[in-house]
Amino acid sequence: MPADTPPLSRSVEDYLKAIYALTERDEPASTSSIAEALDIQPASVSGMVKRLAESGYLEHSPYRGVKLTDEGTRVALQVVRRHRILETYLSRRLGYSWDDVHEEAERLEHAASDELIDRMSAALENPRHDPHGAPIPSRSGVVEEGTHPFLSEIEPGATVRIQAVRDDDSERLRYMESRGLMPGVVVSIEAKAPFDGPIRLMVGTKPETIGFELARRIRVAPVE
Ligand SMILES: [Zn+2]
Structure with missing residues (x-):
């Protein structure tokens, strides 16, 4: 400039x-x-x-x-x-x-x-x-x-690494942190309810269920 x-x-x-x-x-x-x-x-x-x-x-x-x-x-x-x-x-x-x-x-x-x-x-x-x-x-x-897909787009059976999360809501960030959902963490998708329903995953060895809306705030990449 x-x-x-x-x-x-x-x-x-x-x-x-x-x-x-x-x-x-x-x-x-x-x-x-x-x-x-x-x-x-x-x-x-x-x-x-x-x-x-x-x-x-x-x-x-x-x-x-x-x-x-x-x-x-x-x-x-x-x-x-x-x-x-x-x-x-x-x-x-x-x-x-x-x-x-x-x-x-x-x-x-x-x-x-x-x-x-x-x-x-x-x-x-x-x-x-x-x-x-x-x-x-x-x-x-x-x-x-290259934009990474949202966690909400990943099919059950896949293992992915969290790349980025949306930053504009402190409450949701605190919640994600309390569930261990932070960049660098590897998660496996176990099951997805239809019609944008809840998603069941493993965060390390811990089972978690998160809502579709939250999963739409998390970008993931395949694990090499
Ligand atoms: Zn920001």
């Missing part, structure tokens, strides 16, 4: 990050889903989406709501980088628990300069994942490719 580019407003950053997060979760970025993600009224989303499209950050995508342009993606990835490095720093260096870092990072991500973020990243030896397992984009906007 050229040195004389003025900083974007906090709300522009929040919109682009929210749209990026919806896309990352394979959810359509519709007016209503953006409103829900930002906890605002859908009516106020439409005007902002129009402005962001006029500024070249978004384009309308048939049936999928809006889509980030290359420039929109670039900006979103920088905010995501700031957020995830802040979370990692708070957790590793300042003793925050993983269910506490998100809210703090939400506030700090708009204030921290790229210089501060780079120094935090260097002090942590340039971590590749945040405390929830999400990939941290590089300074130049490169992010680990």
